[in-house]
Amino acid sequence: MKLLKDLPRFLKIIKKEKKLIEALVETEHISGIISDNRFGVSHKEVPSVFITHQLRVLSGLTTWFSSKLHLKIISKFNECWVPDHLGTKNLSGDLGHVDDYQHFVKYLGPLSRFKKLDIKIKYNLLVLLSGPEPQRTFLENKLLEELRYYKGNVLFIKGKIESQQQKEISGNMVIYNFMTSTELEVAINESDFVLSRSGYTTIMDLAKLEKKAFFIPTPGQFEQEYLAKKMLAEGIAPCATQNEFNLKMLSNVENFSGFISREYQLNYKKLFSLF
Known part of the structure; x- marks a missing residue:
């Protein structure tokens, strides 16, 4: 019910985002777009990427509907980048891994702004x-x-x-x-x-x-x-x-074991070749 109630507001925001992107592409000569989970931030004439860890959107009994809707929106982008490991040893689990939806999904490995520091526990x-x-x-x-x-x-x-x-x-x-x-x-x-x-x-x-x-x-x-x-x-x-x-x-x-960092090799040249 909440999803349906918020739908008109979502559509209004998407329309506003698309209008802004159209203006930016025209005035700034944009050659590529990376959207951090913003549904309307794409352009049909510019290679566009959607970043999300949620290929599957959990919403209780309506998970099938919210997930299908989300995947339909993502399909309007050229690629989807998922910040997680590819394979079974991952962080997002069923959220970021959908077996029958990987034809344009690329895994970046987990992303963090932080670095591990060699300092004393306080x-x-x-x-x-x-x-x-x-x-x-x-x-x-x-x-x-x-x-x-x-x-x-x-x-x-x-x-x-x-x-x-x-x-x-x-x-x-x-x-x-x-x-x-x-x-x-x-x-x-x-x-x-x-x-x-x-x-x-x-x-x-x-x-x-x-x-x-x-x-x-x-x-x-x-x-x-x-x-x-x-x-x-x-x-x-x-x-x-x-x-x-x-x-x-x-x-x-x-x-419990706590978290263990796993290295993830990413070919950035290949990743950004889309643009």
Whole structure:
């Protein structure tokens, strides 16, 4: 129902994007387009690529419909680039791998803005919050209460982008409203393990930095729920629902392998030959 309700708004946005792209192609002499999950960012006379990790869009009972619709939109592009490994040892699982839909799909390997740094561990636990309200606030309040009894150093990043960065110290916790990309790279590297949502970008970052993690998927987000269960089943990271989570569950992290970074050889010259 939500998908159908939002459809007119999606179509309006796509129409607006197409109009903008037509103007850019004409005035800027564009020779190629790479669309980061924007449905309307393509042009019939310019080679266009769509980047997504979701060839299959999970939506509960209507997964077949949302996936078919998404694939139909992607088919309007010359190629689809998936930021994941090709083959069974991958991060996105069924989301990014559809057996009968690979004739113009190319796998880039996981993408991350971060690098693994050789620095000393400073925090036992990094809490990294993100996502839509009000669920972000619900989880923030629950974790701030639970972690008062955690025996270890905690770096808590609320994921609230505000005009100024704020820092406070509460017991064993150092709390920030947000961090810049550079600061976050250091923070993850100097933390023993991470508690976060199970969004795909976060998973790619943790894989690059080879971190252990505990996942609490955003309620109602089928993709995050699927990814958290996938990591659990593969022995990489434990997870819990937002309502069920309690402090004792964090000890389960020791029984999981954590993420391991795998090299992925990509021929960029061949990849960009489309343009």
